[in-house]
Amino acid sequence: xxxxxxxxxxxxxxxxxxxxxxxxxxxxxxxxxxxxxxxxxxxxxxxxxxxxxxxxxxxxxxxxxxxxxxxxxxxxxxxxxxxxxxxxxxxxxxxxxxxxxxxxxxxxxxxxxxxxxxxxxxxxxxxxxxxxxxxxxxxxxxxxxxxxxxxxxxxxx
Amino acid sequence: xxxxxxxxxxxxxxxxxxxxxxxxxxxxxxxxxxxxxxxxxxxxxxxxxxxxxxxxxxxxxxxxxxxxxxxxxxxxxxxxxxxxxxxxxxxxxxxxxxxxxxxx
Numbered sequence: 001x002x003x004x005x006x007x008x009x010x011x012x013x014x015x016x017x018x019x020x021x022x023x024x025x026x027x028x029x030x031x032x033x034x035x036x037x038x039x040x041x042x043x044x045x046x047x048x049x050x051x052x053x054x055x056x057x058x059x060x061x062x063x064x065x066x067x068x069x070x071x072x073x074x075x076x077x078x079x080x081x082x083x084x085x086x087x088x089x090x091x092x093x094x095x096x097x098x099x100x101x102x103x104x105x106x107x108x109x110x111x112x113x114x115x116x117x118x119x120x121x122x123x124x125x126x127x128x129x130x131x132x133x134x135x136x137x138x139x140x141x142x143x144x145x146x147x148x149x150x151x152x153x154x155x156x157x
Numbered sequence: 158x159x160x161x162x163x164x165x166x167x168x169x170x171x172x173x174x175x176x177x178x179x180x181x182x183x184x185x186x187x188x189x190x191x192x193x194x195x196x197x198x199x200x201x202x203x204x205x206x207x208x209x210x211x212x213x214x215x216x217x218x219x220x221x222x223x224x225x226x227x228x229x230x231x232x233x234x235x236x237x238x239x240x241x242x243x244x245x246x247x248x249x250x251x252x253x254x255x256x257x258x259x260x261x
Contacts, residue, residue: 017180024210042210042241049212053179099249107186107217111249115213118248 005079007033011069015060015084017053023069024048030071031078034141043119044078044139050112051082051135057103059086059133076141083134089127096125158185160192169198170261176210182218189222193229201226202258206237215242216249223255234258 009030013019024045031044048069055067065086072079089095096117101110116123120137127133159172171189175181193201203219205211219235226233236258238246246252 017178017183020178020180021176039241045210046212046241046245049178049210053212053214057179107182107221109213109216109220109249111213111216111245114248115245 005072005074007073009071011071012066015056015063015065015067015086017056019067020049020052020056023052023067027069027071027080030073031141033073034076034078036141040139040141044080047116047119047123047137047139048080048082050116051080051137054112054135055082055084055086055133057106057108058089059084061087078139078141080137081134082137083132085132088129088131088133089125090129092125092127158188160188162192162196162198166260167196167199168260169193169196169201170204171201172204172207174207177208177215177218178210178212179214182214186218186221189218190225193222193226193231197229197231198226199231200260201231201233202260203233203235204237204261205235205239205242208239208242211242211245213245213249215245216251219246219251219255234260236261 011023011026013022027048028041028045031041052067056062059065065084068083070081094100096113098114099110101108116135116137120139122138124136125133159174161170169192171192173185175185177185201222223233234256238257
């Protein structure tokens with residue numbers, strides 16, 4: 001049986017780096033339903049920006065393609081899938097290492113996956129050469145509405 | 158980006174006013190390199206006071222300018238780092254190489 005989520009969204013856009021701000025702001029608007037702190041929202045925006053940059057710069061190597069994002073909310077958790085149908089990554093473990101980059105000439109720092117991993121609770125990368133790459137990320141929002149409701153109940157007693 | 162050159166100290170302050178990602182970094186890079194070549198400063202300070210968002214593109218941007226300014230015999234510093242900007246720089250080890258400025 002398919003897992004039921006409280007809310008879901010899908011976003012598709014052309015692989016232009018001018019869409020990075022659009023992507024992270026849209027995801028942030030979706031995530032804001034969980035009532036995150038400003039810092040939690042900034043973490044999500046940064047992780048999305050890194051994943052989308054990877055699709056555009058590495059997946060499609062600045063050729064035209066479509067970047068897809070799906071977002072799901074479950075309890076106090078947001079689950080994001082960011083994928084491309086680009087060239088894929090030969091060795092995901094190597095690509096995830098801090099400071100590893102195939103494009104130092106473009107002043108890429110090789111910190112993308114490290115930032116995603118430290119800003120989100122869980123990051124999973126699936127990639128097949130010449131088929132594409134999918135990054136799945138999860139983050140639990142600790143300051144969600146549930147605790148606020150509990151607090152107001154406590155206060156009313 | 159807003160730039161200000163202080164002639165007596167040969168100090169160039171580059172204030173970033175955009176969010177910093179791969180898209181905006183390209184533009185900031187071009188403008189910064191133009192200003193550096195124009196003034197040949199002894200010191201360049203990147204001011205992050207107005208930066209509300211930065212991803213890893215900011216690391217490459219600063220590191221690239223650091224190398225460029227070094228080749229020209231100058232120094233590069235960063236100033237007014239917000240909490241989120243500082244976190245990204247610290248993660249990359251950049252602040253072991255580039256000092257936080259007290260010049261501005």
